Amino acid sequence: MPLISTALRWFWRGIRRGDWLWLWIAVVIASTSVTLVEQVAQTVQKSMLSKAAESLSADLVIRSTRPIESSWQQWAEENQLATSETLSLTTMALHQDQFQMVMLKGVSANYPLRGQLRTQNHKNLNELGDSAVFADPQLAGLLGLELGNKLTLGAQDFVALDWLSDQDVFQATFSQFAPQVILPIEQIDALGLLGPGSRATFELGFSGAAQALDELYLRLVEADEPHWQIIQARAPTPDLERALNTAWLFLDLASLATVLVAGLAILIASQFYLKRWTATLALLRATGATSRRLVSLFALQLTFLAVFASGLGILLGLALFYLLTPVLANYFSPLVIAAPGTAMLLGLLSGTLALWTFSWPAFYRAMQVSPLSVLRQDLSPKSALTALLVSLVLLFLLMSLLLNNQLLIWALPSLLIGGALLALLAGLLLWGLVKVQPFTRGWLRVAIAGLTRAPGLVVTQLVAIGLVIFVLLVMSFVRHDLLNAWQATLPADMPDTFVMNIQPDQHEGVARLLAEQNLTAELVPMVRGRLVAKNDQPMRASQFDEPRAKRLLEREANIAVLSAPPNYNRITAQLPINQWQTDLPGVSIEAEIAELFGLALGDVLTYDLIGETRQYQVRSLREVDWQSFRLNFFFILEPTEQSLPITYITNFQSNLDETATLALRLAINEQFSGVLWVDARAMIRQIRDIMSQAAMAVTLLYMFTLVASLVVVFTATQSTQLARLRTWLLLRTLGAKQADIVKIGLTEFVLIGILGGLFAASLGQLASMLIAHFWLELSVGFNPWIWLSAIVMSALLLLLIGWLTQRHPLRQTPKQLLQALQAD
Secondary structure (H helix, E strand, O other): OHHHHHHHHHHHHHHHHOOOHHHHHHHHHHHHHHHHHHHHHHHHHHHHHHHHHHHHOOOEEEEEOOOOOOHHHHHHHHOOOEEEEEEEEEEEEEEOOEEEEEEEEEEOOOOOOOOOOOEOOOOOHHHOOOOEEEEOOHHHHHHOOOOOOEEEEOOEEEEEEEEEOOOOHHHHOOOOOOOEEEEEHHHOHHHOOOOOOOOOEEEEEEEOOHHHHHHHHHHHHHHOOOOEEEEEOOOOOHHHHHHHHHHHHHHHHHHHHHHHHHHHHHHHHHHHHHHHHHHHHHHHHHOOOOHHHHHHHHHHHHHHHHHHHHHHHHHHHHHHHHHHHHHHHHHOOOOOOOOOHHHHHHHHHHHHHHHHHHHHHHHHHHHHOOHHHHHHOOOOOOOHHHHHHHHHHHHHHHHHHHOOHHHHHHHHHHHHHHHHHHHHHHHHHHHHHHHHHHHOOHHHHHHHHHHHOOHHHHHHHHHHHHHHHHHHHHHHHHHHHHHHHHHHHOOOOOOOEEEEEEOHHHHHHHHHHHHHOOOOOOOEEEEEEEEEEEOOEEOOHHHOOOHHHHHHHHOOEEEEEOOOOOOOOEEEEEOOHHHOOOOOOEEEEEHHHHHHHOOOOOOEEEEEEOOEEEEEEEEEEEEOOHHHOOOOOOEEEOOOOOOOOOEEEEEEOOOOOHHHHHHHHHHHHHHOOOOEEEEOHHHHHHHHHHHHHHHHHHHHHHHHHHHHHHHHHHHHHHOOHHHHHHHHHHHHHOOOOHHHHHHHHHHHHHHHHHHHHHHHHHHHHHHHHHHHHHHOOOOOOOOHHHHHHHHHHHHHHHHHHHHHHHHHHHOOOHHHHHHHHHHO
């Protein structure tokens, strides 16, 4: 207890004197950034998981084109998992002699397992009985249906009991392209709608403990049923999931970058405090204090600093998070706020490990130095290797907290190799400066001499400042391209409305109605069909291991009939004209599907096109951007004189309001029966909102990295302040002019800035080329703007910091400078 109380008393005395200021700020920034990022990431992921589970109505769903075996329900019951069933199919609903295609959905009594089925008047499923349904409010405009009215479905009449409300846009747009009608699943059989061509979709939902769900998922994957689609409660769409996974990766790396940048501040600040520590230790040793007691006293002080600074960082991180919750609530409903325990623990451990990782070398040196070594100004440790190994172990623990194992495997070796290369590059830049010094004169020569008098510390400064500028450059580059990639995924002019199942005799009329509303739409002919053979050899699902390949071979796909692929598809390979089989028409294939099925240029493919068998030769492969919402197809057939059972599909960006949209849909329904209208605007808006939220998180952490970087730069410049004061005192004593001293002082900062900029530009050019080639898949080239921006930014930043921090000392008299030196 006396040891702890003594250490605590010394610690508070150091806090009041400002001895720990820069270490304190660096640890606070590291802890704050980790706490905030972890809490935001957990909250967003939990909110999205909750929303996705509500969209699926379960935690895990089997979606199938065939009835699902009851054995899976039995297994779920044995493992305490709840289950629910749904059966969906499209059919025509009749009201007052008007027909409208609807998505009929039969649900079990406990549906949904997650979330709730919402209706405008808060009716429950058990109120439906065997003669009522819940209906989509769109039917009020499309059919003139009112609550209490009769709606005919198949062979039975039902009463519209209530309107559905708050339907999830991700579930209700593409998987359900018609207004929805819900009724008990037991009523489906009596309608007489189920049959071989009904194209019904069967779903079995599960919810319960995560461990049981994980085991179930593995069993389902192992079962490998080709007609199944296994859906887990993750991001609502695969494209959005990929985009958000990229955002989480960026946040993890940026969080690590912030901690490492703060760690550099700790490293430099600990070197700054090293002389103070060694002087104090020498005095205590001279008075008889044992090494064990001294190590304990200083270790306790650093631990107190780590705990208190990390605690403050945790409070700041949580405070910032709760300030952000109204913003997050705008994007996620419901917003599921994660328990802060994990984020707080991670913030505490990160701050503590960051302090000990980067201050350990200085601490170890201080503990190893004897009083005689202090008098000789020899602060070299007895074994630098031991200090290095301990720091590496602590660094590994720190990085393992912030990164998953896959990232850690390459990030740690990359950091170590990169650190060694950085030190070598900084040493080369300093060596070049030494070689230039003999060719300079006057104040410039003195400024360069000031940099070269402590090469080890200057190398550390260059690495720190260069890394700061490099991190800012790379994060700016990655953030810019990441956000641009997201914006390109959902451009402002992307199509948001689809009209399909247009028959040939309806083509002209539908085109006319769309043109009257100033909607630019190209009607594309297509046919339903399946790939059944390659080079006269049958292609069966059982021949392939990939579940996706099996599903695609067992179901019909939309196949375009066009004379040439659309210009927004990039041709990646073409069959030479002299290899064409002139008696066969051509087909263009999406490149990934060609790879999946092992198709090559020149192959002859056989298709079953709604009962008609046709052969086509593969003449080109295409690259398709499936995220663009344009009309894209796996196969594009060349038209022939032989007619095909085609229909037309189109899409466009709609600028119509709700009233005009409803009027257009009514006109199409009245004049052209069977035409389907899909409005994706609500889904696109929600995806854009979620991506904007992810972009906000990326930008927020970018700002934290910027703040941490400025702290590093300030710390790096202040670490050599005492040496500057001695130089200026000597120059003033020798009669140097004020203007010359100012030039020398500021030139030192500019030179460090230029060298740091060159250092950062070299790394930035290399990193940008690697990112462009391996991540963004862009062409690689020399970027002069990286060099110009790095050097100018670094020089101006250091000049500004030099002016802000040195303007007062540069005006001091020799007496005042001497007093400042004696105070330190």
